[in-house]
Amino acid sequence: MNTxxxxxxxxxxxxxxxxxxxxxxxxxxxxxxxxxxxTQASPYFLDPWNLSDATFNFxxxxxxxxAMALLIVSGEIDLSVASIIALASTAMGFALQLGAGTxxxxxxxxxxxxxxxxxxxxxVARLGLPSIVVTIGTLSLFRGIAYxxxxxxxxxxxxxxxxxxxxxxVWWVITFEMVLFVATAVVFYVxxxxxxxxxxxxxxxxxxxxxxxxxxxxPRVKFLLFLMxxxxxxxxxxxxxxxxxxxxxxxxxxxxxxxxTMVVLGxxxxxxxxxxxxxxxxxxxxxxxxxxxxxxxxxxxxxxSIFIGLLLISVIALPRVFGSFAGLHRKR
Amino acid sequence: xxxxxxxxxxxALLLLIGLVAMRFPGxxxxxxxxxxxxxxxILIILALGQMAVILTRCIxxxxxxxxxxxxxxxxxxxxxxxxxxxxxxVMMAIVLGAALGGINGLLVWKAGIPPIVVTxxxxxxxxxxxxxxxxxxxxxxxEMSASYKAFPRAELLTLPALSWLAIAIIVGMxxxxxxxxxxxxxxxxxxxxxxxxxxxxxxxxxRARAFVVAGALAGLCGYLWVSRYAVAYVDVxxxxxxxxxxxxxxxxxxxxxxxxxxxxxxxxxxxxxVIKNALPVVDISPFWQLAISGAAIIIAVVLNARAERRxxxxxxxQSSDSSLPVSHS
Numbered sequence: 001m002n003t004x005x006x007x008x009x010x011x012x013x014x015x016x017x018x019x020x021x022x023x024x025x026x027x028x029x030x031x032x033x034x035x036x037x038x039t040q041a042s043p044y045f046l047d048p049w050n051l052s053d054a055t056f057n058f059x060x061x062x063x064x065x066x067a068m069a070l071l072i073v074s075g076e077i078d079l080s081v082a083s084i085i086a087l088a089s090t091a092m093g094f095a096l097q098l099g100a101g102t103x104x105x106x107x108x109x110x111x112x113x114x115x116x117x118x119x120x121x122x123x124v125a126r127l128g129l130p131s132i133v134v135t136i137g138t139l140s141l142f143r144g145i146a147y148x149x150x151x152x153x154x155x156x157x158x159x160x161x162x163x164x165x166x167x168x169x170v171w172w173v174i175t176f177e178m179v180l181f182v183a184t185a186v187v188f189y190v191x192x193x194x195x196x197x198x199x200x201x202x203x204x205x206x207x208x209x210x211x212x213x214x215x216x217x218x219p220r221v222k223f224l225l226f227l228m229x230x231x232x233x234x235x236x237x238x239x240x241x242x243x244x245x246x247x248x249x250x251x252x253x254x255x256x257x258x259x260x261t262m263v264v265l266g267x268x269x270x271x272x273x274x275x276x277x278x279x280x281x282x283x284x285x286x287x288x289x290x291x292x293x294x295x296x297x298x299x300x301x302x303x304x305s306i307f308i309g310l311l312l313i314s315v316i317a318l319p320r321v322f323g324s325f326a327g328l329h330r331k332r
Numbered sequence: 333x334x335x336x337x338x339x340x341x342x343x344a345l346l347l348l349i350g351l352v353a354m355r356f357p358g359x360x361x362x363x364x365x366x367x368x369x370x371x372x373x374i375l376i377i378l379a380l381g382q383m384a385v386i387l388t389r390c391i392x393x394x395x396x397x398x399x400x401x402x403x404x405x406x407x408x409x410x411x412x413x414x415x416x417x418x419x420x421x422v423m424m425a426i427v428l429g430a431a432l433g434g435i436n437g438l439l440v441w442k443a444g445i446p447p448i449v450v451t452x453x454x455x456x457x458x459x460x461x462x463x464x465x466x467x468x469x470x471x472x473x474x475e476m477s478a479s480y481k482a483f484p485r486a487e488l489l490t491l492p493a494l495s496w497l498a499i500a501i502i503v504g505m506x507x508x509x510x511x512x513x514x515x516x517x518x519x520x521x522x523x524x525x526x527x528x529x530x531x532x533x534x535x536x537x538x539r540a541r542a543f544v545v546a547g548a549l550a551g552l553c554g555y556l557w558v559s560r561y562a563v564a565y566v567d568v569x570x571x572x573x574x575x576x577x578x579x580x581x582x583x584x585x586x587x588x589x590x591x592x593x594x595x596x597x598x599x600x601x602x603x604x605x606v607i608k609n610a611l612p613v614v615d616i617s618p619f620w621q622l623a624i625s626g627a628a629i630i631i632a633v634v635l636n637a638r639a640e641r642r643x644x645x646x647x648x649x650q651s652s653d654s655s656l657p658v659s660h661s
Contacts, residue, residue: 143626257393
């Protein structure tokens with residue numbers, strides 16, 4: 001939204017920066033603190049099977065969050081991701097009714113994600129429309145199509161082989177989703193931090209005009225980022241549908257805001273231009289630990305969301321407040 | 333250009349009503365249209381508040397949560413102390429809503445956190461507080477006093493009080509945004525923040541003020557919503573924040589700030605209201621509503637972008653519409 005020239009502020013300024021070194025270090029401290037509090041609060045926390053179950057409440061969201069992180073670094077946003085999940089899941093359910101097997105279901109899920117991402121990318125990158133508005137529109141449109149197809153009905157009866165994606169274990173307590181989570185984290189880490197494409201993403205987020213003048217094909221990069229976010233939403237749709245074993249049009253409702261929260265908590269600047277994938281990984285784990293720990297203590301989900309909301313505001317506000325106390329010049 | 337856009341939207345709205353009337357003539361009668369307006373009144377009021385925020389180049393995702401929290405507090409107050417007059421409850425709703433909006437505003441202004449992050453946080457916090465207050469319990473119709481429920485329905489010159497309130501707020505916002513320095517400052521702070529600073533406008537304070545306006549209107553709607561539907565629970569108006577933004581976008585309010593009219597905003601909200609009310613009438617499943625409003629948003633934003641596109645880069649850019657700062661000139 002911000003079009004004038006601006007300085008990208010370092011996140012942890014002054015004293016905090018000296019203490020923690022980086023945003024990621026601060027997140028590690030928070031994660032360890034929450035882990036420690038959880039072990040003290042509940043004797044059931046350290047059970048490996050419990051911890052394994054706990055990963056389900058962040059792995060699917062995190063897969064989308066990685067792609068979303070790149071998108072937000074480039075200065076765009078996609079609020080339609082949860083609706084892409086709903087549409088992809090509905091498309092898979094529809095294919096199931098036509099007698100599709102597991103491989104076809106997977107292709108349908110990925111393909112739907114790809115098409116939705118392409119639609120967003122076309123509107124934002126080619127037509128130059130503001131992504132926040134476009135994706136609020138497609139948020140309604142994609143889930144709306146799922147509602148038109150399904151109404152108050154549900155698809156179920158997915159084949160047993162399909163259940164592996166959301167319920168399968170690779171080895172001992174290691175779920176298939178955990179492996180996928182680690183694999184996507186590595187892929188997106190390499191993509192953002194070790195390739196020219198990643199540098200282009202940072203460049204676009206810091207200054208789109210300068211990026212264009214230095215030969216980066218800005219619309220193409222943005223289009224690809226929307227495509228990736230769409231595909232990752234498709235992947236999450238496959239995992240979630242497989243885990244739940246059914247499709248309702250309300251599947252994944254409200255996830256877009258949780259995913260954006262995860263990305264921002266991970267230290268990605270919402271205005272674009274800075275942030276890292278390890279930060280997002282840590283934020284995903286923190287959110288998972290909080291949800292799981294409170295769950296063991298029978299704290300309702302909505303109270304956890306207060307905690308996440310407070311965490312989101314305070315981790316961003318504190319460094320800035322401390323930074324200004326330390327007498328450092330702030331962004332105007 | 334600004335006027336022609338609003339007229340285009342008005343024509344589209346009339347076409348939509350005409351289309352529905354072809355299938356079901358009763359839809360276009362004055363009584364029926366008045367009830368559609370009444371049904372859209374809360375959306376209109378919220379959209380006007382959201383517009384003030386978007387004009388300053390911010391966004392408020394917490395409006396629906398603010399509405400739900402304030403609505404719950406008025407309902408609980410009413411259930412516990414039925415003798416408190418409704419006027420006091422309404423005042424309380426406005427003040428509480430403004431205070432919640434003020435929290436958003438202060439975090440944006442003083443802590444310098446991007447508005448989307450602040451309101452994403454307060455969206456979950458405000459709704460979470462409802463749960464802490466109520467433990468998930470509902471306040472049902474029989475616990476509310478008769479006067480609490482009666483106020484929005486009270487008929488005055490054939491229109492319910494809810495409609496009159498919406499009309500008063502439309503007129504008030506139109507005067508505030510076009511005739512008061514504080515209102516013009518909102519256009520200036522969003523249209524060109526740097527120029528606004530040079531013109532002596534405190535953009536931070538202006539943004540905070542816009543959040544307070546949006547919060548106060550959301551608080552008022554909290555009472556109106558709960559008393560209209562005669563029930564208060566945690567998930568009241570869940571997800572409604574996006575409908576409110578959609579109404580603004582369809583109404584031609586630019587998300588980049590500085591562009592938008594009260595008339596357009598009202599028409600945008602009415603457009604969504606007409607769709608919602610027309611679907612059952614023309615026998616289309618209500619499940620179509622979400623997809624249709626999504627398509628409407630996308631079409632509106634494509635058309636807006638075409639209208640806003642400037643012919644080329646000028647060194648000394650002329651204002652292409654009246655949205656540029658004109659106060660204190």
